[in-house]
Amino acid sequence: QKEVEQNSGPLSVPEGAIASLNxxxxxxxxxxxxxxxxxxGKSPELIMxxxxxxxxxxxxxxxxxxxxxxxxxxxxxxxxxxxxxTYLCAGKDFGNEKLTxxxxxxxxxIP
Amino acid sequence: xxxxxxxPSNKVTEKGKYVELRCDPISGHTALYWYRQSLGQGPEFLIxxxxxxxxxxxxxxxxRFFAVRPEGSVSTLKIQRTERGDSxxxxxxxxxxxxxxxxTQYFGPGTRLTVL
Numbered sequence: 001q002k003e004v005e006q007n008s009g010p011l012s013v014p015e016g017a018i019a020s021l022n023x024x025x026x027x028x029x030x031x032x033x034x035x036x037x038x039x040x041g042k043s044p045e046l047i048m049x050x051x052x053x054x055x056x057x058x059x060x061x062x063x064x065x066x067x068x069x070x071x072x073x074x075x076x077x078x079x080x081x082x083x084x085x086t087y088l089c090a091g092k093d094f095g096n097e098k099l100t101x102x103x104x105x106x107x108x109x110i111p
Numbered sequence: 112x113x114x115x116x117x118x119p120s121n122k123v124t125e126k127g128k129y130v131e132l133r134c135d136p137i138s139g140h141t142a143l144y145w146y147r148q149s150l151g152q153g154p155e156f157l158i159x160x161x162x163x164x165x166x167x168x169x170x171x172x173x174x175r176f177f178a179v180r181p182e183g184s185v186s187t188l189k190i191q192r193t194e195r196g197d198s199x200x201x202x203x204x205x206x207x208x209x210x211x212x213x214x215t216q217y218f219g220p221g222t223r224l225t226v227l
Contacts (some may be wrong), residue, residue: 043218101153
C-alpha cells in the first residue's frame with residue numbers, strides 16, 4: 001500500500017514566522033511530489049512541485065525533497081493570515097499519472 | 112473555459128438512486144482525472160482518462176461506479192445504487208499530459224454528493 005503521511009495538525013504559526021509542513025512517503029518508486037493548498041470548501045490549488053533532491057524556491061515558498069529519507073517538506077516564509085488553509089502533499093510514481101495524497105495539514109496563521 | 116468546471120455543485124439523492132456527475136476539463140487538456148474526497152481526508156484517486164479511454168481505473172471502489180469520456184473532452188462519473196458511504200466531494204482534474212512527471216493537475220470546484 002503506497003502511503004503519503006502528513007501530520008493533520010492543526011499547526012498554528014504567528015504571522016511573519018516560518019511555517020514548516022512535513023510529509024513522508026512509503027514508496028521509493030515515487031518520483032515527483034506536489035504541494036497543494038486547499039481553502040475550506042474549495043478545491044486544491046497547486047503551490048509547487050519538486051522531483052529532484054534538494055530545495056526548490058518559489059517566492060515565499062520552498063519545497064525540500066530528501067529521497068534517501070523519503071521526506072518532503074514545504075516552508076512558508078513571512079507567513080500571512082491568507083496562508084491559513086489545509087496543505088496537501090501528493091506523490092506520483094514514474095510513468096503513473098495518479099496522485100497519492102496525504103490527509104493534509106491544517107495551518108492557521110495567527111495575526 | 113478558463114478552468115475545470117463541474118456540475119452540479121451539489122447533489123442530494125436518496126439511497127439506491129442513480130447519479131451522474133459531469134466534468135468539463137480545461138480546453139486542450141487530454142488527461143482527465145476523477146478523485147473523491149471525504150471530510151478530513153485528502154483526495155483519493157478513482158480513474159484517469161487519456162483521451163477517450165480509461166488508462167487507469169484502479170481506484171474505482173466497486174462496479175457501481177463507472178465513468179465515460181466519449182469524445183475525449185467532457186467526462187461523466189456515474190454511480191448506481193448509491194449508498195450513504197458514497198457521500199463525499201467528487202473532484203475532477205485535468206492536465207495537458209505532455210509526458211513529464213511534473214504535469215500539473217488542475218482541479219475543478221467539485222461536486223458535493225450527499226446520499227440520504
